[in-house]
Amino acid sequence: MQLYAISDLHLAYEANRQALAAMPPHPDDWLIVAGDVGESEAHLKFALHILTQRFARVLWTPGNHDLWTMPNKADDRRGEAKYQRLVAICRTYNVLTPEDPYIAWPGAGPNYWLAPLFLLYDYSFRPDHISAGAALAWAEEENTVCADEVLLHPDPYPTRATWCAARCDYTEQRLQALDGAPLILINHFPLRQDLAILPRIPRFSLWCGTRRTTDWHLQFAAKVVIYGHLHIPGTRWRGLTVTGTFTVRGARAWKIAQFCACRAGHML
Numbered sequence: 001m002q003l004y005a006i007s008d009l010h011l012a013y014e015a016n017r018q019a020l021a022a023m024p025p026h027p028d029d030w031l032i033v034a035g036d037v038g039e040s041e042a043h044l045k046f047a048l049h050i051l052t053q054r055f056a057r058v059l060w061t062p063g064n065h066d067l068w069t070m071p072n073k074a075d076d077r078r079g080e081a082k083y084q085r086l087v088a089i090c091r092t093y094n095v096l097t098p099e100d101p102y103i104a105w106p107g108a109g110p111n112y113w114l115a116p117l118f119l120l121y122d123y124s125f126r127p128d129h130i131s132a133g134a135a136l137a138w139a140e141e142e143n144t145v146c147a148d149e150v151l152l153h154p155d156p157y158p159t160r161a162t163w164c165a166a167r168c169d170y171t172e173q174r175l176q177a178l179d180g181a182p183l184i185l186i187n188h189f190p191l192r193q194d195l196a197i198l199p200r201i202p203r204f205s206l207w208c209g210t211r212r213t214t215d216w217h218l219q220f221a222a223k224v225v226i227y228g229h230l231h232i233p234g235t236r237w238r239g240l241t242v243t244g245t246f247t248v249r250g251a252r253a254w255k256i257a258q259f260c261a262c263r264a265g266h267m268l
Ligand SMILES: [Fe+2]
Pocket: 036, 063, 064, 065, 188, 228, 229, 230
């Protein structure tokens, strides 16, 4: 029994849908899906239909693309309503979400709690000398603007930053209630600014997380933090916590051979 993780499937691309369909079965293993399955409910259903047949258990957390409201889809929901709709879809497939009780990993090793989180970002991953009000202009200086600015709506919150703050409040309370139990945190976005390093588009860091979670791996004694979003796979240590991205490099040209979930068990 192994724990696997994957993220950033981006199923808008036909090649990615074909690659997902070719994923081999893992009947005894669990899979973490760390966000950005696609940009529509149909993409999420496509993925969960396949993955829940290939894995014994699937856990999901939303990425920014999953939360987009597409302007050409008249009945699409916005913000919190969109998120809750995605949660409802996951539940029809018995897939665990950030709204469900955390679950204990039943495999080998310590009895870790697996905690899928939805924390979003608040533009605080910026240099200290850039104010919050100047952050977007700072990114635009290098022609960096995330499509979330027009497609990811924060309703009913006034801004994505206030939605992020509400998500952090909610999540912090739930994690505190675990009372220091061994923990694996799962979030689409990295929890620390020093992990949101994007060499080709460094100012995209604004859309990559919140400084509120900088010390969460210490505060909650997380053994492992799993995230995606960056499209730069790898593992890094922060204190006694190992952090890992389970994304595949590049969203478009995945080769089927590359498109397999990475085993997260070696990090436990
Ligand atoms: Fe993302």
